Amino acid sequence: MKWIGSDDPTLINDDRFAPAGVLAPKSKADFAFVLHALSYLSSKGRAAIVCFPGIFYRGGAEQKIRQYLVDNNYVETVISLAPNLFFGTTIAVTILVLSKHKIDTTTQFIDASGLFKKDTNTNTLTDAHIEQIMQVFDSKANAEHLAQSIPFETIAANDYNLSVSSYVEAKDNREVTDITTLNAELKITVTKIDQLRKDIDGIVAEIESEEVKA
Missing domain, CATH: 3.40.50.150 (Vaccinia Virus protein VP39)
Structure with a gap:
């Protein structure tokens, strides 16, 4: 049965829903079913x-x-x-x-x-x-x-x-990084970048030299 919520104002007086003082939204019936189920529970249910x-x-x-x-x-x-x-x-x-x-x-x-x-x-x-x-x-x-x-x-x-x-903190599954290893890798990367810059400078200088000769 489709939940019509506040489209039927008499539902707020229904013993299943009245205690909550409000009806579940028409487009989201989950709590209507929850309150319906609750109303049928025994004291030990x-x-x-x-x-x-x-x-x-x-x-x-x-x-x-x-x-x-x-x-x-x-x-x-x-x-x-x-x-x-x-x-x-x-x-x-x-x-x-x-x-x-x-x-x-x-x-x-x-x-x-x-x-x-x-x-x-x-x-x-x-x-x-x-x-x-x-x-x-x-x-x-x-x-x-x-x-x-x-x-x-x-x-x-x-x-x-x-x-x-x-309320429950999610487990952090990210890989733990060793700072010493990271610093060593960073140092190697910086060295490679410096060498690459020198190589590029050499290429540029050679090209400019060719242009001057021309």
Whole structure:
């Protein structure tokens, strides 16, 4: 069923959407489905929903819905996945895990964007990758460049941004350069440039000499 958002003003009174105080945008229905799923969770329920990443950082109505979810301690974990995992889109999607039985007010962020196997046309999550994600999810342990549990206050102060990249520092994969080696290579390059200049000066002088004789 197509989400019509504010085109139907009665939706704001719907028990599924009313608690958030605002409707998801007509053109971006992700949070409409999120709130729908949340409304069906029991007091011990949990839901994992695949979402496009924009809803985790955009402003407006989506920010207000994020605030509602965070303020009421419904967001257990946000997991960013690698791009090109699903047929039909190369976008890197994000899994939003909702829970009505959290034991604290922190939210876990997992950066699983580097966990994939490269196939011909798509990327694939292997069983080993899934197991690694689930181990981190279950333990709620912090792991550098992979997972961080963030206090409610920090998220609130960050305008309720739920983007994983805002809380998990990406690993720097750039090659470490040895300064001594770099300086030696630079010295050799400068020497070669100086020699090249001398060679060019010699050629120019020879050409000018030929012109004078002519």
